[in-house]
Amino acid sequence: MAHALELEVIEQIVVPLKKVQAGLLFGKGKVEEISALVKANEIGLVIIDGVVSPIQQRNLEKTWEVKVLDRTGLILEIFANRAATREGVLQVDLASLSYEKTRLVRSWTHLERQRGGLSFVGGSGETQIESDRRAIDDAIVRLKRQLSKVVKTRALHRSARKKIPYPIVALVGYTNAGKSTIFNYITGASVMAKDMLFATLDPTMRAVTLPTGRDIILSDTVGFISELPTQLVAAFRATLEEVLDADLILHVRDIAHPETETQSQDVMDILTKLGIEEPAQEDMLEVWNKIDAVDQDAQEALLNIADRSDKIEVTSAVTGAGIDRLMQAIDDALTEPSRTETIQLAYSEGKRRAWLFSHNLVDSEEPNDLGFLVTVTWSAKLAAQFETV
Numbered sequence: 001m002a003h004a005l006e007l008e009v010i011e012q013i014v015v016p017l018k019k020v021q022a023g024l025l026f027g028k029g030k031v032e033e034i035s036a037l038v039k040a041n042e043i044g045l046v047i048i049d050g051v052v053s054p055i056q057q058r059n060l061e062k063t064w065e066v067k068v069l070d071r072t073g074l075i076l077e078i079f080a081n082r083a084a085t086r087e088g089v090l091q092v093d094l095a096s097l098s099y100e101k102t103r104l105v106r107s108w109t110h111l112e113r114q115r116g117g118l119s120f121v122g123g124s125g126e127t128q129i130e131s132d133r134r135a136i137d138d139a140i141v142r143l144k145r146q147l148s149k150v151v152k153t154r155a156l157h158r159s160a161r162k163k164i165p166y167p168i169v170a171l172v173g174y175t176n177a178g179k180s181t182i183f184n185y186i187t188g189a190s191v192m193a194k195d196m197l198f199a200t201l202d203p204t205m206r207a208v209t210l211p212t213g214r215d216i217i218l219s220d221t222v223g224f225i226s227e228l229p230t231q232l233v234a235a236f237r238a239t240l241e242e243v244l245d246a247d248l249i250l251h252v253r254d255i256a257h258p259e260t261e262t263q264s265q266d267v268m269d270i271l272t273k274l275g276i277e278e279p280a281q282e283d284m285l286e287v288w289n290k291i292d293a294v295d296q297d298a299q300e301a302l303l304n305i306a307d308r309s310d311k312i313e314v315t316s317a318v319t320g321a322g323i324d325r326l327m328q329a330i331d332d333a334l335t336e337p338s339r340t341e342t343i344q345l346a347y348s349e350g351k352r353r354a355w356l357f358s359h360n361l362v363d364s365e366e367p368n369d370l371g372f373l374v375t376v377t378w379s380a381k382l383a384a385q386f387e388t389v
Contacts (some may be wrong), residue, residue, distance in 0.1 A: 001072075002047055005079050010041050020122040024063070025056045031063060038064050047074055054103045072099060075225065090150065094143040101136045166207065167334050168217045170243045172271065173252035174263040175223030178289040181317035184251060186327070210331045211324075219246065225269045244275060248333050249284045250326075255302060255314070256293035285311055285329055291315040336379035346371040357389045 002009050011219070015030055024031050025048070038046065045067050052070035060068045069077065076099055079092045106333070171179040187206040206218045221243060243249060251267060253260055264286075271281060288306065291299055291314050306312040313329050315322035340363065345353050349371065356362050356376060363375040 001074050001078060005074075005081060007045065010043055011037060013037075023055060024059050031060070035064050038066055043286070045069065057103065075200035080362060088145055094140065094147060097136050097140050097143065099135065101140070117384075154177050166215050166217050167247035168205075168219060168245060169208075169248045169250060169330055169334075170219045170221060171250050171252055172221055172243055172267060173223060173287075174267055175225050176256065177223065177252045177254040177257075177263070177319045179223065179252045180220055182287065182289065182315065182323075183218060185317050185320060185323055188216055210327055214331055214334065216330070216334070219243075224267050235268050244270070248330065249276070249281075250287050250330075251284050252287045252289050254290050255288035256290040285313060285326075285333060287326060288312060288314045289317055291321060292319050336381060338377050338379050340375065340377045342373060342375045344370055344372075345374055352386065353388045355386065 013034070015026060021027060026034070034046070037043070043066060046064060046070045049071050051072070052060070052068065057068050057070065076092070076096050098256070113258070171183060173179050183206070189209055205217050208216050208218045210216060219385065249271075251264070253264055257263060268281065288302060288333045291302060294302070303314055306314045310329075310332075313322060313326045315326055317323070353372060353374070356374060359378075359382065361378045361382065363377055364372045365375070
């Protein structure tokens with residue numbers, strides 16, 4: 001993650017902690033050791049891969065005389081660096097402010113200030129920390145109001161898409177698993193796809209025609225990461241809710257990554273938090289991407305496993321290997337059982353009759369005294385949509 005911000009990593013240290021020290025996180029000896037290392041190498045930033053309390057952060061910064069970031073702070077920095085659209089910026093700002101609010105600690109008594117009255121009458125007045133907290137609260141309210149408009153807009157877009165008989169296929173997965181590269185390969189789009197964390201922050205959708213002629217909407221989404229800060233899950237909920245409405249979820253995995261199993265579990269945990277129920281998770285297709293990055297023996301072993309499952313596809317978004325099979329698997333997964341039935345439409349139901357023809361569902365039609373006797377072949381989902389017309 002440090003490299004994702006183009007930071008030069010000078011030293012990496014694993015610090016076993018038998019007991020977390022309330023004030024400094026580490027023991028006194030380790031704090032002094034790191035302090036000497038910081039000074040000797042003229043280090044300007046220390047990143048701690050874990051949760052650091054506001055007091056611990058303040059004390060460590062004061063002791064080491066450098067900026068200290070914990071895991072959440074680093075992820076927020078990366079997101080802030082990647083945000084390109086107005087929505088992305090709003091979401092990152094909201095997450096950052098929610099995080100910063102917890103970082104406000106009483107560190108400078110000289111910043112206390114009067115807001116009217118003498119100290120022996122009205123107390124010491126409003127302190128800087130109280131003023132800052134109030135300013136952050138006001139900014140959070142303002143951002144939430146702006147993001148609520150985004151949520152409404154997305155809801156309207158989703159509602160409009162439901163009127164179109166195109167199923168939605170969402171790409172999800174750990175950050176840097178290759179989702180955007182697959183998206184670009186299939187759609188011919190030019191979404192930024194780089195070998196770095198969180199290259200995608202804003203969802204992108206494109207219409208795609210499958211080999212059988214079926215049209216779908218393919219959606220690229222923000223990547224997940226282990227211990228994703230709660231502030232980010234909350235702020236990006238409007239974006240991630242696109243996954244909730246998907247007819248099919250493709251879980252893209254970097255199968256060449258040594259921690260691929262752990263990453264997979266992290267993704268499943270976050271999907272559960274978002275409200276993706278078990279049936280939807282069971283219907284997901286797993287896409288084992290980056291097969292080109294493993295050796296020949298490993299490739300054969302992975303292909304053998306995939307051949308025995310109808311829920312796994314092996315691909316390389318760089319070379320295009322396995323993409324055709326993936327497209328066919330998507331088509332097969334979206335094919336619902338259909339039934340043929342005859343319905344009676346009145347002459348006054350021209351709108352419903354036009355809907356059936358526009359969706360190519362009509363097998364035959366005969367006029368009668370009551371209107372039209374229409375024979376249709378459709379799925380349960382389309383039949384339910386027809387009831388709303």
